[in-house]
Amino acid sequence: MADARILSDPAAPEAEVADAAQRIADADMPAPRWAAIANNPAFALAHRRIAAFELLRRHLRPGMTARDISRLLARPTWLADAHIHLLEDIGGRPPPVTMTGEDSVFRIDVLPGPEPVIALWSVYLRLRGMVGRDALSAVLRLGTINDASDAVVLEVAALPP
């Protein structure tokens, strides 16, 4: 439980938080605790970033719907609309999930911090069908019920820096 104590301590050094986040078992750190840290501005940005990233990395699963993800995130204050990207034309790094003409691939940047962003923590989602970026953003951030709510996750990939 020492790791859980470190992760719950707003004054814990970033390196210790990172180590604890890697070690801790899911049973000792359920999703709501990650979400609470990620949403709490009393924690440092780096600490919140680790919590949000671990929340997504550990708990997003294929088969979930966008509405399920919304519940998991619990009104994420850390997730800005501008940090949800629909991947369309690419000339650069390939995403770590499959891109097809029938599905929609999104990249969620996890608390990227101020510009210029040198290290990026991202989570990729491939959702079935053509899902609009604005609609998905509303579901994930605000819990809105819309066309994207029932979009099913086909693939998930977490990409640390």
Add this chain to the structure above:
Amino acid sequence: MHALAPMPTRWKRHAPRQRMAEPARPDMFGTSRHGQQSHQAGWPRYLDRAGRGGCACGGTCPDCAEEAGRPSMQVSFSAHSVSEGGGAPGPTDEYDIAGNGDGGQAPAPAPAPAPAPAPAQGWPSPPPTSITATTVAGPTWGQCRAFLWDVSWATAGRNGFIVQEIRNSGRITNCDDGSAVPAPFTPLYWEAWAVDGSGNVGDGGIDRWSRRQFNNTSGLWSMSGKAHFVRTLDPAAGFSRTAVPDANGLMATTTRPSNLPAVSLSRFALGVWNCCGTTREHDGIAM
């Protein structure tokens, strides 16, 4: 049956002195593989006062050794009509396949065999650092604009960055009413891959060019890339991993870096599609 509109791109080959490998003409939805594409960073040519072609290294470099039998690979293209959307390249934009960064101007013809060149009046710039792009997937022209081409970078450069300029252009037209559909690309940007002291290329070392599928549309698209090797990223250019959506997390910027040397490698891809009614056509080139 809808026919593809004539490809409104006029291609001009400027005095090619050696024919590059002709890109395979893909069938609809087909794939052509080009393997490795490399601009050998040979020493730049110059003309002596007599207008004779010469080699800057004075006969010591491999290019000069082969000079009599191997003229330079200068082929440049002018894309005159693929810039109608998104503020992309203008009608006179040149794609310099030779990679000399000279705007695609044709080299003066070199009479062969040339006698020993006269002493040069000043040495040209050093050659660009070699960069190669080896195809690992595609290029594939799929349905309704979909396209995919992955290449793997390699370079002789060490402890620096491959910086690639990307120019996108094209248009997407709705089949029902002929209206323009906004194209989801950034017209012009620069993106970077770090290279370590052993030549390992960061961020996976892969460059993907892909176009999103748009059903019930027709149109055309083009991409061109010019790769350079630099020691450092120009801090004034504002490279950031969130600056350019198309780069998908690479260090990138829409501000032209001020420290780019001569182009080491140029690439180009183009597609024309018609996805109206029952027609499913998409054809193009990649090189």
